[in-house]
Amino acid sequence: MSTPLLQVRDLVTEFATRGAPVRAVNGVSFDLAEGEVLGLVGESGSGKSVTGFSILGLIDPPGRIASGSIRFAGQELVGASGEAMRALRGHRIAMIFQDPMMTLNPVLRVDTQMVEAILAHERISQAQALERCAEALARVGIASPGERLAQYPHQFSGGMRQRVAIAIALLNRPSLIIADEPTTALDVTVQGQILFEMQQLVRDAGTALIWITHDLAVVAGLAERIAVMYAGRIVEQGGVDAVLDRPLHPYTRGLLDSVPANNPPGRALRQIPGMTPALADLPAGCAFAPRCAQAGPDCQQPPPMLRIGGREVRCLRPLAAEGAS
Amino acid sequence: MLVTILRRLAQTLLVLAVTSLLVFIGIFMVGDPVEMLVNPQADQEERERVRVEFGLDQPMWVQYGRFIGNALSGDLGNSFVYGRPAVDVILERMPATLELAALAMIIAIVIGIPLGLYAGLKPDGRIARGIMAGSILGFSLPTFWVGLLLIMVFAVQLGWLPSTGRGPTVSALGLNISILHWDGLKHALLPATNLALFKLSLIIRLTRAQVRENVMLDYIRFARAKGLPTRRVIGVHLLKNIMIPLVTVIGLELGSVIAFAIVTESIFAWPGMGKLVIDAIFQLDRPVVVAYLLITVALFILINLVVDLLYAVLDPRVRLDSSKV
Amino acid sequence: MSPWARFRSDFAASHLAMAGLLMLALILLLALVAPWIAPQNPYDLGKLDLMDARLPPGSASMDGALQYRLGTDGQGRDMVSAILYGLRVSLLVGAASGLIAMLLGGGLGILAAYLGGRFEQVLMRIVDIQLGFPAILVALILIATLGKGVDKVIIALITVQWAYYARTARSAALSERNKEYMDAARGLGLSRASIVLRHLLPNALPPLIVVGTVQVAHAIALEATLSFLGLGLPTTEPSLGLLISNGYEFMLSGKYWISVYPGIALLLTILSINLVGDQLRDVLNPRLAR
Numbered sequence: 001m002s003t004p005l006l007q008v009r010d011l012v013t014e015f016a017t018r019g020a021p022v023r024a025v026n027g028v029s030f031d032l033a034e035g036e037v038l039g040l041v042g043e044s045g046s047g048k049s050v051t052g053f054s055i056l057g058l059i060d061p062p063g064r065i066a067s068g069s070i071r072f073a074g075q076e077l078v079g080a081s082g083e084a085m086r087a088l089r090g091h092r093i094a095m096i097f098q099d100p101m102m103t104l105n106p107v108l109r110v111d112t113q114m115v116e117a118i119l120a121h122e123r124i125s126q127a128q129a130l131e132r133c134a135e136a137l138a139r140v141g142i143a144s145p146g147e148r149l150a151q152y153p154h155q156f157s158g159g160m161r162q163r164v165a166i167a168i169a170l171l172n173r174p175s176l177i178i179a180d181e182p183t184t185a186l187d188v189t190v191q192g193q194i195l196f197e198m199q200q201l202v203r204d205a206g207t208a209l210i211w212i213t214h215d216l217a218v219v220a221g222l223a224e225r226i227a228v229m230y231a232g233r234i235v236e237q238g239g240v241d242a243v244l245d246r247p248l249h250p251y252t253r254g255l256l257d258s259v260p261a262n263n264p265p266g267r268a269l270r271q272i273p274g275m276t277p278a279l280a281d282l283p284a285g286c287a288f289a290p291r292c293a294q295a296g297p298d299c300q301q302p303p304p305m306l307r308i309g310g311r312e313v314r315c316l317r318p319l320a321a322e323g324a325s
Numbered sequence: 326m327l328v329t330i331l332r333r334l335a336q337t338l339l340v341l342a343v344t345s346l347l348v349f350i351g352i353f354m355v356g357d358p359v360e361m362l363v364n365p366q367a368d369q370e371e372r373e374r375v376r377v378e379f380g381l382d383q384p385m386w387v388q389y390g391r392f393i394g395n396a397l398s399g400d401l402g403n404s405f406v407y408g409r410p411a412v413d414v415i416l417e418r419m420p421a422t423l424e425l426a427a428l429a430m431i432i433a434i435v436i437g438i439p440l441g442l443y444a445g446l447k448p449d450g451r452i453a454r455g456i457m458a459g460s461i462l463g464f465s466l467p468t469f470w471v472g473l474l475l476i477m478v479f480a481v482q483l484g485w486l487p488s489t490g491r492g493p494t495v496s497a498l499g500l501n502i503s504i505l506h507w508d509g510l511k512h513a514l515l516p517a518t519n520l521a522l523f524k525l526s527l528i529i530r531l532t533r534a535q536v537r538e539n540v541m542l543d544y545i546r547f548a549r550a551k552g553l554p555t556r557r558v559i560g561v562h563l564l565k566n567i568m569i570p571l572v573t574v575i576g577l578e579l580g581s582v583i584a585f586a587i588v589t590e591s592i593f594a595w596p597g598m599g600k601l602v603i604d605a606i607f608q609l610d611r612p613v614v615v616a617y618l619l620i621t622v623a624l625f626i627l628i629n630l631v632v633d634l635l636y637a638v639l640d641p642r643v644r645l646d647s648s649k650v
Numbered sequence: 651m652s653p654w655a656r657f658r659s660d661f662a663a664s665h666l667a668m669a670g671l672l673m674l675a676l677i678l679l680l681a682l683v684a685p686w687i688a689p690q691n692p693y694d695l696g697k698l699d700l701m702d703a704r705l706p707p708g709s710a711s712m713d714g715a716l717q718y719r720l721g722t723d724g725q726g727r728d729m730v731s732a733i734l735y736g737l738r739v740s741l742l743v744g745a746a747s748g749l750i751a752m753l754l755g756g757g758l759g760i761l762a763a764y765l766g767g768r769f770e771q772v773l774m775r776i777v778d779i780q781l782g783f784p785a786i787l788v789a790l791i792l793i794a795t796l797g798k799g800v801d802k803v804i805i806a807l808i809t810v811q812w813a814y815y816a817r818t819a820r821s822a823a824l825s826e827r828n829k830e831y832m833d834a835a836r837g838l839g840l841s842r843a844s845i846v847l848r849h850l851l852p853n854a855l856p857p858l859i860v861v862g863t864v865q866v867a868h869a870i871a872l873e874a875t876l877s878f879l880g881l882g883l884p885t886t887e888p889s890l891g892l893l894i895s896n897g898y899e900f901m902l903s904g905k906y907w908i909s910v911y912p913g914i915a916l917l918l919t920i921l922s923i924n925l926v927g928d929q930l931r932d933v934l935n936p937r938l939a940r
Contacts, residue, residue, distance in 0.1 A: 056550060090552030097550075102543035106642055107565045116561075117551040152641040168551065340779055347791070458666060461928060465921040467871050469878045470894055470913035477901050488902075577782075584784035588875055592898075603879060606794055614794055621787060629782055 003074065004031035005175060005208050006055070011068035011078075013047075013054045016061075022279045024050040024063070026232035029305075034175065037202065037209045039219030039240065041255075042229035043276055048212045051229075052178045055210075056095055057085040073175065091121040094169035098181040100161030104153035110164060111149035117168050136167040141197060159190035166194070170201060176208045183218065195222055216259060220244055228252050231277055231287035238311030248313040250292045286315070333633060337626045344622045345393065404613045406605070411616035415598055419620075420501060421491055422590065422597030426582045428504055428513055429520035434575065437525045441532025446559065448537060456529060463526030468585065472519045472592040479515060487512050489594035516593040520586060524578055531574055535567040569639050576632035580625040660933045670925025677919050681737045688731035689716055693886070700726050704900065707907050721907040723896055729907060733915045736890040739883065740919065743800070744870035747807035748862060751869075755812035756858050759819025760851065763826075774820065777813045785810045785872060793881045803882050807869045818861045822854040856934040863927030867920045874916055890916040 013025040025047045032038055042048045053059055055070055057077060070077040072093065077085065089095075097103040105113060114133040115126065122129075130149065137145035140163040153161055162182055169177050179198070183191040199222055202209050211222055219226055219240060226243050228236045228251065236249040247253045254272035256262060263269050274291035277283065283290060285300040292299070294317050303316045404411045444453040480488030492509030494501035503509030539545065540563065548558045587599030594600065598617060605613035637643045662668055680687075707721040707729075720729035762770040780788065792806040874891030876882035883889045888896075890912045897908030 058546060058549060086549075086552050086554065088552065089550055095547075095550040097543055097547055099543060103547040105544045105548065105562050105566065107569070107640065108562070116553060116557065120551060120553045120557075154642045165547075340782075343779075461666075461924050462921065465867070465917060465924045467874055467891075467894075467913065467916050467920065469875055469891075470909070470916065473894070473898060473901055473909050473913070477906060481902055481904075580782075581784040581786075584787040587786065587790070588879065591879060602790075606790075607880065618787075618791055618794075622783070625783060 002034070005034045005036075005073060006032040007069070007071040008051075008055070009069045009071075011051065011054060011070060012066040013050050013059055013063060014066045015063040017280065019280065021066075023066075023232050024279060025054060027068070028229070028232075028234050030227055030234060030237060032176070032208050032210065035202075035206045035208055036225065037199075037211065037223045039223030039226040040210055040212045040229060041214065041216060041219055041226060043214055045231075045276055045279065046229040047232040048214075048229050049180050052095065052180050052210065052212050055178060056089055056093060058089075058095075087121070090117050090168075090174075091172045092174050093176045093178065094172070094174040096162075096165050096169050096177065096179040096182045099185045100158060100165050101153070101185075103165060104161060106153055108152075109149070110151055110153065110156075114149070114164075114168055114171065117171050121172055132171065133167075136171050137164070139170070139201070140164075140167045142167075158186050159194065162186060162190075162194060163197075166198065166201070170205065170207075173205065174207060176210070177202065178210045178212070180212045181214070184213070184215070191218075198222070216244070216255060217261075228255070231282060232279060233287065233314060234305075234312075235288065235315065236311070236313045238309075242309075242311060246319075248308060248311065248318040249288075249315050250294060250317075250319065251288050253319055254291075330630075330634070333630050337630065340626055341619075341623060345619060404605075404610050406608055406610045406613070411610075411612035412620070414613055415601065415616045415620050418596060418598045418601050421503070421595060422583060422586050422599055424502055424504055425513060425517055425520065425586055425589070425595060425597060426579065428517035429582055429586075430524065430575065430579055432517060432521040433524040433528050437528030438532050438571070441529040442536060442559075444529065445533040445536025445540070448533070457533070460526040460529045463529075464523050466522060468519060468523060469588050469592060471522060472516070472589060475515050475519055476592070486515050488515070491596050513595075516589045516595050519592075520582060520589045523585075524582060527578065528571075528575070532567065532571060535570060536563065539563055539566055569636065572639060573632050573636050576628060576635060580628045583624065584621065657933060661929055664929045664932075667925050667929030670922040670929075673918060674922035674926055677737065677922060678741070680734060681741050684731075684734040684738050688728075688734045690728045690731040692727045692732040692735050692888070704905055704908070706905070720911045721905075723893070723908045724900065729911055732888065732893055733890070733912050736888055736893050736912060737915055737919065739887050739889040740870050740873060740891070740916065743804060743807070743873050743883070743889065744866050747804050747869050747873075748811065748866040750804075751808045751811035751865065752815050752858060752862050754808065755815030756819040756854065758812070759816035760823045760854055762816070763820045763823035770820070773816065777816050780813045781817070785868065786875065789872060789876060790881070793876065798881060798884065800883055800887065803873060803876060806876075807873060810872065811865045811869060814861055814865055815858060818857050819854045822857045826853040860927060860931045860934055863923055863930060867923040867927065870916070870923075871920055890919075 008031075009029050011025050011028045012023060014021040014023045028047070028051055030038070040048045040051065050059070050063075054065055055072075055077065057065075057080070059065060065078050068078060072088070075084075075088075077088075104110070111130060111133060114136070115129045118124070118129045118132060119126075133149060134145040137148060142148055142160060142163055148156075153164075156164065162185075165182070169179075182198075183194050186194065195218065198209070201207075211219060213219060223240045225238065226240045227234050228243070228249065230251050236243060236247065236252050238248075243252060244256065247256060251272070254270075257270040258272060260269060272291055277287060277290070283300075284302075286292070286295070286303050289295040289299040296317070298316055303314050305312050305314045306318060308318065403409060404414050407414050440456050444456045447453050476488045479486045490512060492503045492512035493506050494503040494509060495505040496502075504513050544566075545558060545562060548562045549555075553562075584599075586595075586597055587603060589595065590597045590599035591603050598621070602614060602617040604610075605617070685691075703722055703724055703726040705718055705722045707719060709718050709721065710716065716728060718728050718730075720733070722728055723732060758773060762773045788810050789806045792809060793802060796802045796805065873882055873889060874894070877889050877891030878895040880895065882891060885892065893912035894909045894916070897905070897910075897912070900906075900908050
């Protein structure tokens with residue numbers, strides 16, 4: 001088996017506060033193979049976005065990567081020099097953000113913002129760069145790319161802006177794209193389109209993709225593997241079908257149950273009791289224990305990651321695998 | 326755009342009208358109007374003559390009408406002290422004030438923006454904190470007192486720079502500008518620095534605030550995620566965004582600097598409009614005071630208008646109002 | 651932590667601000683007890699001895715009774731006393747005008763936010779137009795038309811300041827007005843006065859206080875400037891600005907103390923107010939909250 005493209009081991013990213021530092025990412029480990037699509041799922045505050053930023057080295061003070069390792073194509077990213085990271089960003093690893101209105105600079109033209117992404121990593125002429133940008137825009141389905149390039153972000157609709165962001169991410173043919181909730185800020189119909197298009201593009205180019213979202217429905221169609229995060233930890237990992245059909249962690253079960261579509265009409269919607277804990281106030285041991293129906297006294301200890309079949313679950317009492325492994 | 330300009334023009338006229346009314350009421354109504362127009366040494370016969378000649382026996386609105394009519398044709402009465410049209414006297418001295426104000430603003434901008442940028446990018450460092458403390462000192466220092474100190478130190482004690490007066494002028498752009506001449510620059514340096522101090526502090530603080538607000542925004546992160554060198558992220562992306570509010574404030578402050586030149590000109594005996602009007606107030610040369618007020622008000626409104634237009638030019642969101650696709 | 655305790659700890663986080671607060675308290679104290687601690691009453695012309703004029707710091711009076719720690723001015727006034735009394739005048743004028751402007755401007759602003767409609771539009775237009783003019787120009791116009799005198803100066807200072815208060819109060823009250831609980835209060839039929847007093851007012855207060863400190867500092871500086879130019883307070887009640895102006899003619903002959911020391915007093919006053927106001931703004935600003 002070839003080495004994974006990305007290997008994250010025991011990543012801890014913390015933020016300084018008035019009191020003790022808060023661990024937004026609390027010991028996260030996962031692998032990503034070349035060309036693989038991983039869905040990173042969790043509620044807000046679960047640490048999924050921070051994980052994405054940590055990989056790119058975009059954690060600013062008062063945050064920092066406290067410990068752990070991130071190996072990308074054999075290169076260790078944690079502690080790498082600023083210049084090394086800069087060379088990687090936008091080149092080998094690209095990122096797509098959530099709100100396209102805020103991510104594109106409103107006072108610069110689109111072509112400026114696209115061409116600079118190329119020229120930061122390659123020495124080609126302005127004209128050649130522009131050509132590539134026009135091609136990229138066409139590939140993401142933007143009509144009359146030549147005209148569009150001369151325009152400003154506010155002249156695009158939300159969906160179009162996100163397409164531009166996707167085009168920028170693909171410009172330098174990265175090996176890995178980290179997409180942080182790219183469709184959350186868009187209309188539902190546009191969401192579907194973008195999802196579909198992303199899928200195609202990524203498949204065609206053989207790019208690995210980490211899709212960060214809180215929406216289970218989104219990952220279902222898109223990802224090959226899925227990792228569920230809760231309070232800074234991955235609580236369950238595995239093939240998407242296996243995890244969604246036969247979840248092992250009570251939290252995953254709760255998430256699936258609470259999706260309105262999975263609830264029979266006329267009955268009260270199922271909810272996970274309690275609330276997500278504040279990261280500064282985590283219980284010792286399993287963070288989900290206070291809300292878990294099957295928690296026991298041994299859940300006061302941090303549960304280890306159990307390996308069941310090709311899957312992982314961080315629970316002392318994983319739900320019965322029902323014969324499947 | 327045209328609509329905006331027209332609207333602003335209408336506003337301008339309204340403000341001018343209101344100001345002229347206020348000035349008229351103040352200057353001509355308070356006390357005996359004849360006193361405003363005759364030499365204080367004139368005898369009774371002279372006063373009667375003036376009263377009839379200027380129609381001061383006419384009803385109020387007729388007088389105001391004549392005042393406005395005269396004003397529009399550029400006649401605001403003759404200065405007692407100089408015996409010439411007040412408007413001419415003011416306009417003659419205007420270039421001196423304007424060049425002082427311009428030099429002061431240049432000093433404030435050239436020193437202020439880089440310092441503010443630094444303080445915003447490294448806000449917790451010792452240098453940044455020193456800069457901010459210095460800026461509070463800068464706008465707490467009473468301008469006129471600093472002027473005295475500057476004269477005492479640089480002119481009297483050290484003898485490096487002349488203490489009063491304006492240097493020789495050089496003809497350029499149809500005006501007589503002294504700062505283009507080396508000796509003229511020496512004369513202008515102290516008063517300009519004095520005038521610049523307050524604005525310098527303001528610009529430092531404003532720039533820093535803008536930088537701190539903007540560095541947290543998504544578009545900066547996105548620019549870094551593209552792998553752009555820091556030089557470009559700060560120098561192009563950040564700077565272009567903070568320029569917009571900066572330019573508008575600087576433009577507005579220019580008007581304030583022109584007004585505040587009154588104080589500096591008095592201390593340094595700089596032959597500009599400001600010194601003229603102070604002398605005029607003491608010499609009861611009312612026509613000159615009136616002329617100064619109206620001309621300066623018109624100048625400010627002009628500056629405001631230019632700033633508004635500049636804002637529209639700099640911010641593409643305002644400039645291009647086309648609907649989105 | 652109670653809100654008050656948290657505010658105290660946030661404020662105290664800045665050493666500079668605490669130093670400013672201390673300095674301000676000291677200055678206020680000195681101004682308050684000036685009549686009792688000043689070696690001399692500088693306004694009592696009878697007590698002044700022209701023979702003692704323009705003495706450098708540290709000299710003694712001709713009759714040996716007084717020590718002129720900071721020297722004397724052109725009329726033989728002890729600088730220490732002159733500065734202490736001048737401080738009183740400057741602070742009084744600044745604070746009085748600031749307070750009245752805050753009540754006037756703040757009241758109008760809150761009223762505008764509450765009443766809305768034409769009243770608000772017209773008021774805000776006036777505010778905008780006035781704020782487009784530099785303070786010194788407005789003050790100049792007023793002094794030129796109204797003449798000189800303490801009351802005229804205070805009127806001028808109030809006129810210069812009220813617009814800032816009005817604008818601040820209105821936007822603070824506006825953000826409250828649009829909140830849902832206001833509809834609830836109206837729905838419950840609470841009287842107008844109670845709505846204004848209990849809800850709009852407390853919300854407008856923090857930003858008004860922040861603006862207030864800056865404005866008082868500006869007012870003090872503006873009054874000093876006007877007095878320096880000879881357009882401010884009369885010579886019978888010399889503020890620090892006038893003292894500095896009196897000393898101007900002696901600067902070039904090396905008798906620096908007549909202008910420099912009052913200037914330092916003025917500087918420290920304004921500086922301390924600004925240091926306090928700056929920290930207040932940072933502490934009360936929700937956007938910078940971590």
